Amino acid sequence: KRLMTRGLPKLKAIQGVKQVIVVASGKGGVGKSTTAVNLALGIAANDSSKTVGLLDADVYGPSIPQMMNLKGNPEITEKNLMRPLVNFGIVCMSMGFLVEDTVPIIWRGLMVMSAIERLIRQVDWGKLDYLVIDMPPGTGDVQLSISQNIPISGAVIVSTPQDIALLDAWRGAEMFRKVNVPILGIIQNMSVFQCPNCKHETHIFGADGAKDLATKLGLAVLGDIPLHINIRKTSDNGQPVVVSQPDSPEANAYLSVAAAVV
Numbered sequence: 001k002r003l004m005t006r007g008l009p010k011l012k013a014i015q016g017v018k019q020v021i022v023v024a025s026g027k028g029g030v031g032k033s034t035t036a037v038n039l040a041l042g043i044a045a046n047d048s049s050k051t052v053g054l055l056d057a058d059v060y061g062p063s064i065p066q067m068m069n070l071k072g073n074p075e076i077t078e079k080n081l082m083r084p085l086v087n088f089g090i091v092c093m094s095m096g097f098l099v100e101d102t103v104p105i106i107w108r109g110l111m112v113m114s115a116i117e118r119l120i121r122q123v124d125w126g127k128l129d130y131l132v133i134d135m136p137p138g139t140g141d142v143q144l145s146i147s148q149n150i151p152i153s154g155a156v157i158v159s160t161p162q163d164i165a166l167l168d169a170w171r172g173a174e175m176f177r178k179v180n181v182p183i184l185g186i187i188q189n190m191s192v193f194q195c196p197n198c199k200h201e202t203h204i205f206g207a208d209g210a211k212d213l214a215t216k217l218g219l220a221v222l223g224d225i226p227l228h229i230n231i232r233k234t235s236d237n238g239q240p241v242v243v244s245q246p247d248s249p250e251a252n253a254y255l256s257v258a259a260a261v262v
């Protein structure tokens with residue numbers, strides 16, 4: 001390990017945070033934020049002694065406030081830091097806490113990066129065992145800048161089994177490799193839909209694409225999350241499935257992802 005990091009600049013840790021896990025995807029709409037939320041909750045549910053935070057780095061389209069049922073502006077502490085909002089025991093920070101819902105963020109890359117830097121460093125995270133970062137989709141400046149400026153323990157890549165999503169997931173994996181961020185594995189999302197009436201299973205976006213990509217890249221498959229209406233509804237309602245239906249097969253799929261990640 002020491003050999004691997006020799007010659008690389010030492011990255012400045014986030015105050016109070018032990019391990020950073022980033023959740024990334026090549027494409028938008030594949031379930032990255034839903035996975036980040038349920039992963040953070042799953043880590044805490046699997047081991048109640050662990051403290052977990054969630055950072056929404058998707059500044060153009062923050063969805064963590066709605067998914068975590070949080071609203072409002074962070075207080076400023078005596079040390080001039082923002083105090084994250086908390087729900088379900090998870091401390092959260094998002095651009096969505098700082099701007100109105102319908103105000104567009106019309107910013108150039110540099111402004112986005114300085115906003116993210118603040119969302120990461122000017123926050124009183126307290127003591128966290130894990131900070132889960134919901135990355136913006138793709139492999140642009142922001143993703144690169146996060147990967148190169150904070151020490152990341154590992155990245156997980158979310159993809160549907162569809163070819164067009166897989167190609168972008170592949171690009172995402174290559175980006176992390178280039179900047180020496182360890183990739184923990186791929187999470188396949190929305191691979192199977194089971195009809196609630198007749199129980200027939202349909203592979204709407206393909207069956208094993210993300211698993212095949214993992215094999216091709218020598219990466220682990222961290223889980224396989226079904227396409228299920230409970231996941232969509234609970235996310236929209238701000239009652240994530242891991243906390244609102246902890247005994248359901250959908251919640252269990254996320255809990256086993258969480259166990260595979262940490």
Ligand code: ADP
Nearest residue numbers: 028029030031032033034226227228231232235
């Ligand atoms: P991304 O962060 O990749 O843009 P989201 O997590 O916002 O994607 O998910 C996009 C939409 O798909 C949301 O409405 C979410 O509730 C829904 N969704 C995500 N994963 C699943 C799933 N496994 N089953 C059903 N709906 C899902």
